[in-house]
Amino acid sequence: MTDTAVVPVLALRGISKRFGAVQALTGIELEVAAGQVLALVGDNGAGKSTLVKAIAGVNQPDEGVIEWRGRPVVIHRPQDAQQLGIATVYQDLALCDNLDVVGNLFLGRELRRLGVLDEVEMEKRSRELLDTLAIRIPSVRIPIASLSGGQRQTVAIARSLIGAPSVVVLDEPTAALGVEQTAQVLDLVERLRERGLGVVLISHNMADVMAVADRIAVLRLGRNNGLFDRRRTSQEQIISAITGATDNAVTRRQARDQEGTS
Template identity: 80%
Template sequence: MESAPVLALRGVSKRFGAVQALTDVELEVHAGEVVALVGDNGAGKSTLVKTIAGVHPIDEGAIEWEGREVAIHRPNDAQTLGIATVYQDLALCDNLDVVGNLFLGAEVLRGGVLDEVTMEQKSRELLDTLSIRIPSVRIPIAGLSGGQRQVVAIARALVGDPKLVILDEPTAALGVEQTAQVLDLVERLRERGLAVILISHNMADVTAVADRVSVLRLGRNNGDFTVADTSNEQIIAAITGATDNAVTRRKARTTEAAQ
């Protein structure tokens, strides 16, 4: 018997005044699974993420956590359950070092003062566990590359030992090598048994690390695909709402030329 998903959305809807942002959305993600959430701009991805993270409470439907219905009204509710969200802006402090960023808001105290030794040791252990390579845990964030900053932000989300990690466009504006570093980390999160929701516009990234792809279009579900059994053309058709697009036409021309 298959275990209950870590997170399940059942008929979730959200509106802002007269604007219906989400309508009857369904989503499941299991432990040790990477689910890519894709869709065009305005499809509702950001709103959906913020409902899970507790920024925007849902209007209708239900959120289930490990098989039981829960209420997420604020970010603290999500964090208490074990949901960690890494937003695209990362929210890192450039003037603090890696240790300071990892434990920002969760500082370790001993005798009423910061226990710098323990925090540095835990930082090294966490980064080593995730195979994250940075020059030093005492280097200011401002001195790190874009990819290094991204993996530090993801590592910070793991300090609270979450069960679900949401990554919002983690490879946006990164180079090839930095993107590979982030995608390697996503795979290690899956190996650790975490559930991962990956929001991305990059289909190469999606097919590289995701197990399933859930498509949103105009605030509604428009397909749930297993990456191993699905072509990019099928996913793009679901995203655009049309089976005839530049990608499918190019594939057709290539097929005809080969015949």
């Protein structure tokens, strides 16, 4: 008797994307499982941002298939991704400094009662959500502008959960944060995993990746260049894949082609 294969929540099959003469992605394969953190790493220009935008519905792939729970889907726009259950938190956070925490958490998803904003219910749900995630801030009515960088990041991540997603994509969530603030964000990433969410973590910080990732996918020159089990992989092996010291054959051929046309 054979074990039944686990169907990933989100899967990318042969995803390619071109911008004019630039081939940004070629044949990308990626799977995101429930209750796991998949780190997506690569040097600048490796294709990480393009891949994230394809998942989030900002840019549509030219080739390939996106699967959601085993069935092909088409993500034409960000709303399509959100309706499926994919939430993306970009590096710029897109928080409104003049609004308080409650206002930011429910921005675009405001609760109304008899045509009027239900401030009491939104505040209640905000407290419950932050308590569940063990996010500590002075008050849910404090303006976002008054919070630290780490607190702002955790609020942005918490906001992504309002729509009850199954997959959360975090784009450089610890960039420009101090040690203590980074620890707050990484703790939250682990709590997302404990809640059974699939987490895609895009990061340049290898210490952060090695601290929380279950699997690590390396992109190089717009192609897959390795998928690693973090528990069986050293940081040096990941860096070698990122820099090209352990290129796969396809990536080496692409690099030679690029050199020949330069």
